[in-house]
Amino acid sequence: MMKPSRGKPPLYIITIVICAVAFMVLLYTERISTTSSNSFFKLKSCSKKVRVTKSQKSKTDEKSLEINLHNLEEDDRIDFDPDMCSVVHGKWVLNSSYKPLYSDRRCPYLDLQVSCAKNGRPDSDYLQWEWQPDDCTLPRFNPEIALKKLRGKRLMFVGDSLQRGQWQSFVCMVQSIIPEKKKSMKRGKVLSVFKAKEHNVTIEFYWAPFLIESNSDLHIIGDPKKRIIRVDSITKHAKNWVGVDILVFNTFVWWMSGPRIKSLWGSFANGEDGYEELEAQTAYRLGLKTWANWVDSTVNPNKTRVFFTTMSPTHMRSADWKHNNGIRCYNETRPYLKRGYHGTGSDPRIMKVVSEVVNRMKVPVTTLNITQLSEHRIDAHTSVYTETQGKVLTDEEKADPKSYADCIHWCLPGVPDTWNQLLYAYL
Ligand SMILES: *[C@@H]1O[C@H](CO)[C@@H](O)[C@H](O)[C@H]1NC(C)=O
Ligand SMILES: *[C@@H]1O[C@H](CO)[C@@H](O)[C@H](O)[C@H]1NC(C)=O
Ligand SMILES: *[C@@H]1O[C@H](CO)[C@@H](O)[C@H](O)[C@H]1NC(C)=O
Ligand SMILES: *[C@@H]1O[C@H](CO)[C@@H](O)[C@H](O)[C@H]1NC(C)=O
Ligand SMILES: *[C@@H]1O[C@H](CO)[C@@H](O)[C@H](O)[C@H]1NC(C)=O
Numbered sequence: 029m030m031k032p033s034r035g036k037p038p039l040y041i042i043t044i045v046i047c048a049v050a051f052m053v054l055l056y057t058e059r060i061s062t063t064s065s066n067s068f069f070k071l072k073s074c075s076k077k078v079r080v081t082k083s084q085k086s087k088t089d090e091k092s093l094e095i096n097l098h099n100l101e102e103d104d105r106i107d108f109d110p111d112m113c114s115v116v117h118g119k120w121v122l123n124s125s126y127k128p129l130y131s132d133r134r135c136p137y138l139d140l141q142v143s144c145a146k147n148g149r150p151d152s153d154y155l156q157w158e159w160q161p162d163d164c165t166l167p168r169f170n171p172e173i174a175l176k177k178l179r180g181k182r183l184m185f186v187g188d189s190l191q192r193g194q195w196q197s198f199v200c201m202v203q204s205i206i207p208e209k210k211k212s213m214k215r216g217k218v219l220s221v222f223k224a225k226e227h228n229v230t231i232e233f234y235w236a237p238f239l240i241e242s243n244s245d246l247h248i249i250g251d252p253k254k255r256i257i258r259v260d261s262i263t264k265h266a267k268n269w270v271g272v273d274i275l276v277f278n279t280f281v282w283w284m285s286g287p288r289i290k291s292l293w294g295s296f297a298n299g300e301d302g303y304e305e306l307e308a309q310t311a312y313r314l315g316l317k318t319w320a321n322w323v324d325s326t327v328n329p330n331k332t333r334v335f336f337t338t339m340s341p342t343h344m345r346s347a348d349w350k351h352n353n354g355i356r357c358y359n360e361t362r363p364y365l366k367r368g369y370h371g372t373g374s375d376p377r378i379m380k381v382v383s384e385v386v387n388r389m390k391v392p393v394t395t396l397n398i399t400q401l402s403e404h405r406i407d408a409h410t411s412v413y414t415e416t417q418g419k420v421l422t423d424e425e426k427a428d429p430k431s432y433a434d435c436i437h438w439c440l441p442g443v444p445d446t447w448n449q450l451l452y453a454y455l
Pocket of ligand 1: 125
């Protein structure tokens with residue numbers, strides 16, 4: 029099942045060197061905050077394999093809920109039908125009359141980390157690209173319809189800082205139409221809850237970067253070598269997911285901090301010394317199966333819908349898109365539009381694990397297959413328009429992209445809005 033693939037020596041060594049350097053850099057800039065909820069995490073995704081796997085039509089298992097968007101103002105739009113239309117195959121189209129539903133100045137719930145314009149990003153084209161699937165038109169995210177679909181429901185995003193970005197994007201897209209007194213936000217270290225009171229809707233974020241338990245969940249351990257995951261333990265987190273109507277999970281980048289991960293399972297009689305170092309994909313498979321077992325044994329598919337957001341690619345190696353003198357994603361202002369482009373910041377082996385595990389589940393899980401569309405967006409990361417230690421990067425720091433450019437997280441508004449456009453289309 030698992031083919032441990034070895035990169036060819038030259039690329040392998042180059043990648044390892046780049047990764048090691050990038051990783052050390054990021055370790056220094058990592059914010060290990062205990063006081064704010066923005067448990068900030070950065071690391072390098074070091075996948076060794078560059079080969080593009082044969083793309084498949086994404087398989088969608090979800091209940092065939094009719095998507096009724098006839099009453100949308102936007103006319104001439106073909107109904108999006110998840111069974112007929114693959115969102116994976118498509119292209120980004122620049123639409124200079126397109127305006128995001130919010131800005132980082134107008135949405136009060138955005139973390140400094142992702143507020144690129146506010147943090148001084150000078151260009152704005154990155155806000156105006158729309159994902160155009162080959163076979164259909166994705167409906168635009170309509171906040172009123174979204175809130176109507178969610179009426180009386182709890183929507184919860186569960187996962188890492190990229191999932192937190194998706195959550196903030198969703199909140200920002202709906203909050204603009206809700207008057208001040210009819211909404212509230214409570215940020216917590218683990219659980220954050222946005223409420224739309226009149227619609228009786230909550231949109232929540234639960235921090236669980238591996239989904240399963242680890243010693244680095246609450247107090248983030250900067251050195252990945254000291255992190256230990258518990259591949260068969262999930263209840264501590266999962267008990268907080270019970271009763272939620274719509275669950276959206278992700279987990280990827282935390283598994284990519286090195287080729288091996290210290291893993292524990294079974295009883296912990298030896299304490300944390302009983303770990304074994306597993307290959308990252310092996311550990312990922314075990315962890316994801318633990319998650320799948322929890323879903324299958326706990327979730328009632330008649331009451332709860334389950335989504336899984338696939339890998340958010342990182343853009344740490346500019347040679348991937350043939351900018352050999354680039355510094356990661358720094359200074360990129362246009363997407364890399366080459367069809368089917370796929371770099372070293374995602375891992376086809378992890379994607380395969382996700383498909384295999386999800387396809388064998390009893391409870392239908394809809395994958396939000398955001399990997400391909402995000403691969404193109406070398407222009408949309410926070411880069412140097414972000415923060416460190418709770419403060420916007422200084423001009424000096426901005427001038428040192430080798431140390432500071434973050435090519436993992438995404439600006440908001442931005443690419444995660446498109447992820448939510450998919451989620452919205454499936455709701
Ligand atoms: C571009 O955006 C505008 C404004 O939202 C919209 O009316 C128009 O249909 C879009 N054009 C394309 C080609 O999608
Ligand atoms: C609000 O939604 C919750 C479920 O999230 C439900 O239990 C409750 O009855 C709803 N309240 C009203 C007033 O509709
Ligand atoms: C879900 O609904 C179907 C059809 O109404 C029913 O047969 C099934 O037992 C239900 N499943 C659960 C877990 O309640
Ligand atoms: C980044 O872009 C700016 C403006 O185009 C340019 O002046 C600068 O030299 C670029 N820096 C690098 C390292 O490419
Ligand atoms: C997501 O799409 C890719 C093609 O870009 C495909 O190879 C992969 O299997 C899909 N993943 C899932 C989990 O469906």
